[in-house]
Amino acid sequence: MMAMNNCARFIILTLSAMWLNVFFVSAGFATTSNFPLENIKFTQDQASLQRGAKIYYDVCRLCHSLKYIKYKVLQEIGFTKEQVDLLRGDIPISASLSKTSSDKMLNSQYGQVPPDLSLMAKARKHGPQYIYTLLTTYSEKEGVYENAVFPGIKMPDALNVANAIDESLKQEIKSKAKDVTEFLLWSSDPRAAVRKTIGTYVVIYFLILSVMLYFIMKRVWSRLDKEK
């Protein structure tokens, strides 16, 4: 009983030591704007990822590259070889998704080259929520666009949120924003699904192993009591 107690204490202390870090690490971030991010959950289902990929391809790709995603990798979210071939045209299948506008043109229009989006969902705190909220909080005042999450943003209102008055249109834009965010979340970590599947088995394995090791330890140590 005493040993069980000790072992529980050991686990609790180790866990709390690790969790304290969480607290510190998350405490370390200063956000540029205090606008509350919309707390939506992302499911990474294939239909949504594919819709998001198409939105990226039709809208975002004009200015933003996705340099760590190659055409062939798109098959991992359920596109068939034919669909990918249709998308890429005569671009090689092992090429990365690049933007369609030139840096020079973008520079003259926006004063800077828009960032690559491959890692955007990891490069901001609460990345996916950040991207989603940013895309959906554009507003217009006398022809001047503003964004609630990123005041002074150079990026135009890509999904036309600011002018959407109709409620059903607003909902449609929001679901578009969610889809494209799902796709960017996948792009930032295409191995996440595999990682979690393997991880489940690994953690279960070590759980069972630890229970067994605990009983082995008990059995070995019981020899000492017999000696007495």
Add this chain to the structure above:
Amino acid sequence: MSKLMSWVDARFPLSKFIKEDLTDYPTPRNLSYWWNFGFLAGFVLVLQIISGIFLAMHYKADASLAFDSVEHIMREVNYGWLIRYVHSTGASAFFAVIFIHMARTLYYGSYRAPRELMWWTGQGLLLLLMATAFMGYLLPWGQMSYWGAQVITNLFRATPFIGDEVVVWLRGGFSIGDATLTRFFALHYLFPFLIVAVVLIHLVALHSVKSSNPSGINLAEKDNIPFHPYFTAKDFYGLGVFLIIFCYFVFFMPQFFIEADNNIPANPLKTPTHIVPEWYFLPFYAILRSIPDLLGGVIAMGLSVMIFAAMPFLDRSSIPGGARYRPFYRVLFYVFVIDVIVLGYVGAKPPTGVLVVVGQVSTFIYFGLFALLPFLSIKEDKWLRKRGLPAEVDVLIKSESEEIEKKAKKNT
């Protein structure tokens, strides 16, 4: 087989080593789970070296390629994400385990005679570990890697007379650049092997003085049990529990210990809004910032890490068992732990408003506790001796020393 063994044993004390230092190595039977962490630290060291070597096979130490090569490992190398996340999580796990290992030593007073050299080699290991972790953090070449290294190397500007030259010499240029990256990579690969060497010295010292134990009293032979199978069983159980927690972070929260800013490639022209070191440096970083003067801050930070080495001199008490039997020292210990946590919190936040004062007060308490220890431990020693030690301790000391004496007489 036995023929081969005797051939080897005639030339190298292999059997003797296995018997005396592995299987039959006498270990106090009353060790608690807190004594698992040295073994765990050794395990994490091996894990870091192995994962690190595999990373080095794919990583490119070049300012224009480093960031891309890490993403290449994450996306294209087979199980590269696993190797990389084991290594990045392993760094945090290493410090977590080492901090607990140190806290155990402080709590139970294990640094006292005859284990001073264990404590001091441990102090050397802590410094090596910190240097290795700091240099390794530059290698992904993200924004926080770059600016963290910029801020920390800049501290050497405080060197009297030749400060600016020292900074340029360390960086291999006027700011962090390709030259810094390549030298940090070379040293980051070298230092773990120095750590292995010092760990061996640490272990030789351990096997000479043997493990301390929660009672703090040298135990007679009857209370020491062979390392194998008792402590191999116990250490492996501890390892299993450790691996559950470790793998949970590796597979489900791998970005947890990685700043979001470090997923942005290093940009020398754009300073992040808030530069934060890794969590394990935060308390020391808070001490650095609490002193308004650069040189003073650097000295205070250095002292805050090195002051542990003075513990065998500062603690004047002869009561065994550390905080277990010493009520005042126990209070000191817990105040210290809380103080370090507060410092960590202050170090993670921007230095504004009331946090500046909290940081300064905590820094004062940090050093104050060490300063108080010599006087307090003498007073406490006298008070405890006058009042009498708890009955269980008295009985234990008596019975163990009688046992040891008996044994000594038998031998003469």
